[in-house]
Amino acid sequence: MPIRVAIIGSGPAGFYTASALLKTCPNCEIDIIERLPTPYGLIRGGVAPDHQTTKKIANKYEQTALMERVRFYGNVEVGRDVSLTEMREMYDAVVLAVGARSDRRLSIPGADKLGVYGSAAFVGWYNGHPDFQNLNPYLDTPSVAVIGNGNVAIDCARVLMRSAYGRARTDLPDPVTEAIDRSPINEVHVLGRRGPADAAFTNVELRELGLLTQAAPRVRAEQMPSDIDAALAGYEKREHRVRQRNLTTLADYAERPPGDKPKALHLEFYASPVEILGDGRAEAIRCERTRVIDGRAEGTGTFFEIPCGLVISAIGYRAEPLDGAPFDDARGIIPNTSGRIEAGLYAVGWIKRGPVGVISTNRPDGEQAARHIQDDNPPEGDPSKTGHQCLEALLHERGRRWVCFDEWKRIDEMEKTAAEDGAPRRKFISVDEMLSALDNDNSE
Numbered sequence: 001m002p003i004r005v006a007i008i009g010s011g012p013a014g015f016y017t018a019s020a021l022l023k024t025c026p027n028c029e030i031d032i033i034e035r036l037p038t039p040y041g042l043i044r045g046g047v048a049p050d051h052q053t054t055k056k057i058a059n060k061y062e063q064t065a066l067m068e069r070v071r072f073y074g075n076v077e078v079g080r081d082v083s084l085t086e087m088r089e090m091y092d093a094v095v096l097a098v099g100a101r102s103d104r105r106l107s108i109p110g111a112d113k114l115g116v117y118g119s120a121a122f123v124g125w126y127n128g129h130p131d132f133q134n135l136n137p138y139l140d141t142p143s144v145a146v147i148g149n150g151n152v153a154i155d156c157a158r159v160l161m162r163s164a165y166g167r168a169r170t171d172l173p174d175p176v177t178e179a180i181d182r183s184p185i186n187e188v189h190v191l192g193r194r195g196p197a198d199a200a201f202t203n204v205e206l207r208e209l210g211l212l213t214q215a216a217p218r219v220r221a222e223q224m225p226s227d228i229d230a231a232l233a234g235y236e237k238r239e240h241r242v243r244q245r246n247l248t249t250l251a252d253y254a255e256r257p258p259g260d261k262p263k264a265l266h267l268e269f270y271a272s273p274v275e276i277l278g279d280g281r282a283e284a285i286r287c288e289r290t291r292v293i294d295g296r297a298e299g300t301g302t303f304f305e306i307p308c309g310l311v312i313s314a315i316g317y318r319a320e321p322l323d324g325a326p327f328d329d330a331r332g333i334i335p336n337t338s339g340r341i342e343a344g345l346y347a348v349g350w351i352k353r354g355p356v357g358v359i360s361t362n363r364p365d366g367e368q369a370a371r372h373i374q375d376d377n378p379p380e381g382d383p384s385k386t387g388h389q390c391l392e393a394l395l396h397e398r399g400r401r402w403v404c405f406d407e408w409k410r411i412d413e414m415e416k417t418a419a420e421d422g423a424p425r426r427k428f429i430s431v432d433e434m435l436s437a438l439d440n441d442n443s444e
């Protein structure tokens with residue numbers, strides 16, 4: 001009897017788990033359950049559309065999905081189509097790889113005004129994620145504020161500032177491209193509460209801003225530290241190196257003459273947003289100037305305002321609880337001990353650790369879960385757990401149409417075929433569109 005494993009979620013953490021199980025557990029059969037018809041989680045729906053090279057990691061995941069012992073059930077949501085309790089009855093082991101899909105709440109007055117969006121929604125919109133296609137963000141403004149000092153903040157700013165030529169080489173959905181084309185946005189202000197030394201950008205992302213053809217990165221020279229060693233004093237060696245590189249890049253931006261690029265991307269430090277102003281709709285953001293004492297930002301009592309009709313809050317992500325699994329609301333994760341929730345139930349990726357780290361940070365989670373599954377199971381699986389046979393019967397009974405990996409490959413092919421010159425694909429942006437395209441394809 002095989003050991004039947006269900007992995008809930010097909011992002012990096014889910015795929016690294018499947019790949020580790022294939023290597024270490026020759027008797028495992030793996031079913032990957034995904035709420036969307038499309039696999040790969042934030043690789044498709046989070047990584048920026050102009051970072052296609054990063055998205056190529058999906059080719060590796062595809063090799064895993066094509067292995068004989070792996071099945072993919074897209075368009076099946078645990079908690080909606082099948083409960084976690086039912087999954088546990090059908091499988092010897094269930095691995096939760098569901099990520100962290102909501103925004104950390106921006107809790108300042110005015111955060112609920114029109115024109116204020118969380119980055120999960122905004123990024124989902126520009127990446128064609130079906131959940132966010134009705135967002136219709138307000139872009140009819142010359143000026144935007146992006147709150148946050150990580151790569152997601154930079155992604156949002158860069159996507160808005162890219163030239164039409166640059167955007168044509170991405171897989172931004174047509175309605176997004178059209179909305180950006182129509183928009184008069186010519187200034188983006190990326191706001192960080194602490195100083196340039198504390199920003200969490202990676203250096204590659206920061207340097208990319210200097211290569212934009214239509215927008216110039218702007219940094220205030222007076223915000224750059226005069227004593228770099230003192231500014232980096234609290235950071236350990238590796239972090240110190242990355243931040244030192246960032247300071248070099250930022251110093252270069254601070255020294256550059258304004259030039260003649262028509263748009264400006266301001267990196268504004270020591271700026272703590274305290275209120276979003278406007279009559280029902282965002283019209284400006286009010287910030288308090290800060291100073292950094294012992295690594296913490298402290299208000300100075302001086303306030304300033306930046307006019308802006310669009311505010312994007314990129315201050316982090318949050319997981320949602322899943323019925324049938326415990327949830328630590330304060331930390332926004334499923335409580336676990338090194339990935340084990342209890343025997344038979346495991347967590348990997350952002351739902352295990354919280355929303356931090358890069359794609360490869362999820363790999364050790366998968367390896368760890370695979371080890372737990374081997375340790376917790378006898379060499380043979382439980383004969384009463386019939387895995388996908390039972391799952392398929394249940395989905396049939398409930399009238400749920402699932403999408404197998406071959407069907408995803410057809411969606412993939414249709415998207416690539418529909419792309420205009422230079423673009424990698426033209427995404428389907430609703431589940432209905434994907435399912436009808438498959439059904440029409442079947443009837444031909």
Ligand SMILES: Cc1cc2nc3c(=O)[nH]c(=O)nc-3n(C[C@H](O)[C@H](O)[C@H](O)COP(=O)(O)OP(=O)(O)OC[C@H]3O[C@@H](n4cnc5c(N)ncnc54)[C@H](O)[C@@H]3O)c2cc1C
Pocket residue numbers: 008009010011012013014033034035036039040041042043046047048051054076077078079097098099100123152155317322348349350351356357358359360361362
């Ligand atoms: C905007 C953004 C940009 C990023 N860019 C980069 C980058 O350029 N480079 C980099 O290295 N890292 C990047 N990251 C980080 C990287 O994307 C994450 O480390 C990684 O995606 C986390 O993997 P995960 O599998 O835990 O979650 P996810 O990738 O979110 O995958 C979770 C999957 O589970 C599915 N799911 C959720 N609930 C259910 C359910 N109930 N039933 C079935 N399926 C479900 C979701 O639909 C999703 O497919 C970025 C992150 C964000 C937010």
